Amino acid sequence: MxxxxxxxxxxxxxxxxxxxxxxxxxxxxxxxxxxxxxxxxxxxxxxxxxxxxxxxxxxxxxxxxxxxxxxxxxxxxxxxxxxxxxxxxxxxxxxxxxxxxxxxxxxxxxxxxxxxxxxxxxxxxxxxxxxxxxxxxxxxxxxxxxxxxxxxxxxxxxxxxxxxxxxxxxxxxxxxxxxxxxxxxxxxxxxxxxxxxxxxxxxxxxxxxxxxxxxxxxxxxxxxxxxxxxxxxxxxxxxxxxxxxxxxxxxxxxxxxxxxxxxxxxxxxxxxxxxxxxxxxxxxxxxxxIGGFAASKSEENTKLPQEWDSVLDARDHTVLVSFGSIFKSIDMPNDFKRGLLDTFASMPNVTFIWKYENPNALAASVSENVHLSTWVPQAQLLKDSRLSFFLTHGGLASTNEIAYAGKPAIVVPLIGDQTRNANMLARQGGALILHKRDLSDVKRLTDAFKEMLGKSRFVLVY
The missing domain is CATH 3.40.50 (Rossmann fold)
Structure with a gap:
C-alpha cells in the first residue's frame, strides 16, 4: 500500500x-x-x-x-x-x-x-x-x-x-x-x-x-x-x-x-x-x-516485544480486548466490567489481554487468565498466529489492522463511524457485532466468544 x-x-x-x-x-x-x-x-x-x-x-x-x-x-x-x-x-x-x-x-x-x-x-x-x-x-x-x-x-x-x-x-x-x-x-x-x-x-x-x-x-x-x-x-x-x-x-x-x-x-x-x-x-x-498504507510489514510493525511471548504461550487461545485510545475501559459501567470479567472467568482455557487504564483498580477482581495492561502492541499482536480474535470498538484504524492481519473480531460499536466499520467487516464474514449493552450479558458474551473460537468462517483473507 x-x-x-x-x-x-x-x-x-x-x-x-x-x-x-x-x-x-x-x-x-x-x-x-x-x-x-x-x-x-x-x-x-x-x-x-x-x-x-x-x-x-x-x-x-x-x-x-x-x-x-x-x-x-x-x-x-x-x-x-x-x-x-x-x-x-x-x-x-x-x-x-x-x-x-x-x-x-x-x-x-x-x-x-x-x-x-x-x-x-x-x-x-x-x-x-x-x-x-x-x-x-x-x-x-x-x-x-x-x-x-x-x-x-x-x-x-x-x-x-x-x-x-x-x-x-x-x-x-x-x-x-x-x-x-x-x-x-x-x-x-x-x-x-x-x-x-x-x-x-x-x-x-x-x-x-x-x-x-x-x-x-x-x-x-x-x-x-x-x-x-x-x-x-x-x-x-x-x-x-x-x-x-x-x-x-x-x-x-x-x-x-x-x-x-x-x-x-x-x-x-x-x-x-x-x-x-x-x-x-x-x-x-x-x-x-490509501487505507492500510500505515500497516506495513516492516520489523517495527511485526516484531512483538519479547515479554508478550509468555502471555501468548500460556494457553491454547488468546483474545485481545481493547476499546481504543479515546474511549476508556475504566469509564465503563460496573455491570459491563462485571459481565466481561465473569465471562473471562468462565473460560479458563483462554487468555484475555485487556487494555485497561488502571490495572491496580481491577487487579483484585480478575481471574488468573486475565492479563491487564495500560498499553498493548496491537498491530503486532494482531499479526501473531497465537492470537485467536480481537474484541474491539471498531475504530477505523483497528478495522484496517484487523483486515490487514486477517484476524477475526467481535465488534462493539460505541459512536461515530464505528457501526459502519463493524458492518463493513461483518459483510466480509470477518466479524460478529454486539451491542454495548451485551457487555453486561454473560451468556451472550460467552456464546459469542465460543462461536468465534469454534468457527472458521470468520477468517478474513486479503
Missing part, C-alpha cells in the same frame, strides 16, 4: 525528486493525529522536505504522542480556552458514550456549537516557528492567521504541496494565503457527504452507507431514511464548523473563499479506505483510497 501511495503522489507532482511539503495536523483526536503523522513520515522517509504545523488543541495528547524526527515540526501551545473547552466536552460526551444510545438533537446542537468555537480559537492560536536546520527550535511566537510576518515567512518557503485533513477548513484557508498551488485533502475515515459534495462526487445514500450510518449496504426503507438523516446532520455540523473557521479569515482579510471552493481546488483526496474492504461506490479519479 505504501507503494501505491507513493506512485499516486509522484504522478501528482511530476518527476521523482524532493519536494517541499506542508502538513497541517492539529493535536485533537489521537487516531486522526497518528494518521496524518504517519503520512508525513512516509513522505519524509521518501526524501521529501516535510514541515508539519501542529496546534496543540489537546495538550495532554501532544505530550503523550511520540513523533519521529524525520520532519520539521512547528508546534504551538494553542489557545487555552480551546483546550479547556475541549476537555470539558470530553468529560461531558466521551465519558457518557458507554451509557447513551444516541445524542438528542439539543445535545448535538450544544456539542456542535462548542466544537465550532474550539476550531475557531485554534485557527487563531500561536505558533513556534523553527529555524531552517532544526527539528524543534523556538525562534519567535506568533499568531497563525493574524501575524503577517509568519504568513509571509511561510509564503517565502514556496511549498510545492500542502496537505490537511478535510475536516480542518483552517488548514485550507492557510494554504490559500500561502499560494500553494497543489493541495491534498485527507480523510482519516471514509469520505463524508460534505467532502463528496464539494468535489462533485455522488454520495448515493440509497445504497452506500454514510459515515454515521447504522446499517450496511443491504438497507431497508427505514435504514435508507436513517442514512439520509444522519448524513444531513453530519453535513450541518461540519458546515457550521467551517463557517466559524472562515470567519477568522474574514475578520483579517475581508471576503474569503468558502469551504466548497477551497476543497474543489484540491488536486487529490486521500481516503482512509480499502477498496477490497469498503462498500463499493463510484469515485472520481482524484479520489484515492
Amino acid at each position: 505504501n507503494g501505491i501511495f507513493a506512485i499516486y503522489f509522484h504522478l501528482l507532482i511530476g518527476a521523482v525528486s524532493p519536494y517541499k511539503i506542508l502538513v497541517y495536523n492539529p493535536f485533537m483526536l489521537p487516531s486522526h493525529v497518528r494518521f496524518l503523522d504517519k503520512l508525513a513520515d512516509v513522505l519524509a522517509d521518501g526524501g521529501h522536505d516535510v514541515t508539519v504545523l501542529m496546534p496543540e488543541l489537546d495538550r495532554d495528547l501532544a505530550q503523550s504522542i511520540k513523533l519521529k524526527d524525520s520532519k520539521r515540526i512547528l508546534r504551538s501551545k494553542g489557545d487555552i480556552r480551546a483546550y479547556q473547552l475541549l476537555k470539558e466536552e470530553e468529560k461531558g460526551t466521551f465519558n457518557k458514550v458507554w451509557t447513551v444510545s444516541s445524542p438528542s438533537p439539543l445535545s448535538l446542537l450544544r456539542v456542535t456549537r462548542k466544537l465550532a468555537k474550539v476550531l475557531e480559537w485554534q485557527c487563531e492560536s500561536k505558533f513556534v516557528l523553527p529555524s531552517r536546520n532544526l527539528i524543534f527550535a523556538v525562534v519567535n511566537v506568533t499568531a497563525l492567521i493574524n501575524d503577517d510576518q509568519l504568513v509571509q515567512k511561510l509564503t517565502e518557503e514556496k511549498y510545492d504541496v500542502a496537505i490537511s485533513e478535510a475536516c480542518f477548513a483552517c488548514g485550507f484557508g492557510l494554504f490559500d494565503l500561502l499560494n500553494v498551488s497543489t493541495t491534498i485533502a485527507v480523510e482519516s475515515h471514509t469520505i463524508s457527504g460534505l467532502l463528496s459534495e464539494a468535489i462533485g462526487e455522488p454520495s448515493l445514500l440509497s445504497f452506500v452507507p454514510g459515515v454515521l450510518s447504522t446499517a450496511g449496504d443491504n438497507m431497508t426503507v427505514r435504514d435508507k431514511l436513517q442514512n439520509i438523516i444522519s448524513t444531513t446532520v453530519y453535513k450541518f455540523m461540519y458546515s457550521y464548523f467551517f463557517y466559524k473557521e472562515r470567519a477568522v479569515f474574514e475578520r483579517k482579510y475581508g471576503s474569503f473563499k468558502d469551504y466548497n471552493e477551497l476543497i474543489a481546488e484540491t488536486s487529490y483526496v486521500f481516503i482512509n479506505a480499502n477498496p477490497y474492504l469498503d462498500y463499493p461506490r463510484p469515485v472520481l479519479p482524484k479520489t484515492v483510497m
